[in-house]
């Protein structure tokens with residue numbers, strides 16, 4: 001099922017399968033506090049209207065983003081993907097009518113595109129080859145996105161993470177994203193330990209036709 005990123009993906013799957021089966025609560029399963037997780041979701045939703053749009057949630061965990069969309073009364077087409085079959089088992093119990101897939105995202109062929117793809121906190125565990133997988137995953141997200149690909153990561157400006165946690169240098173991630181598209185927005189202001197990067201297909205002038213009112 002895995003290819004050249006084999007070792008990284010196997011270790012990551014084992015880590016998250018273990019979390020999914022041994023954790024006592026959904027918050028523990030995805031290692032988030034409710035407050036910080038909701039802030040990540042809200043940061044994206046503050047500037048993106050998902051109503052009647054389609055969204056692919058890469059590394060969906062237990063599909064808390066979908067729950068949050070319901071909380072906000074956002075009616076959209078949601079598809080969840082996760083490397084961990086155990087996480088996906090929880091998702092299917094929670095949302096039996098929705099589409100969830102598990103496997104290697106880098107070789108997955110959904111046969112369609114989405115308005116948005118999001119990957120919220122999926123590149124947070126230190127494993128060899130992490131940068132390569134982050135870059136390839138973001139590139140694939142972008143290929144599958146009609147409007148934008150959104151990624152949230154932990155920032156190395158914050159000190160105090162546990163030793164197994166992977167934080168990223170925002171300047172490196174900006175350079176990585178600019179090699180994919182020139183239309184990039186970074187937010188490094190919404191939590192002390194986190195930042196997001198959104199990669200757009202088109203510049204703002206073409207995305208928001210109602211901006212330039214006479």
Ligand SMILES: C[S@@+](CC[C@H](N)C(=O)[O-])C[C@H]1O[C@@H](n2cnc3c(N)ncnc32)[C@H](O)[C@@H]1O
Pocket residue numbers: 012013016017030031032037058059060061062063064065081082083084087105119120121122123124133137
């Ligand atoms: C910290 S949890 C975040 C879950 C969810 N995005 C959220 O915000 O609640 C990280 C999730 O990403 C998944 N994941 C990690 N690396 C992945 C990869 N390369 N492809 C797909 N899923 C991945 C893990 O299995 C885990 O469920």
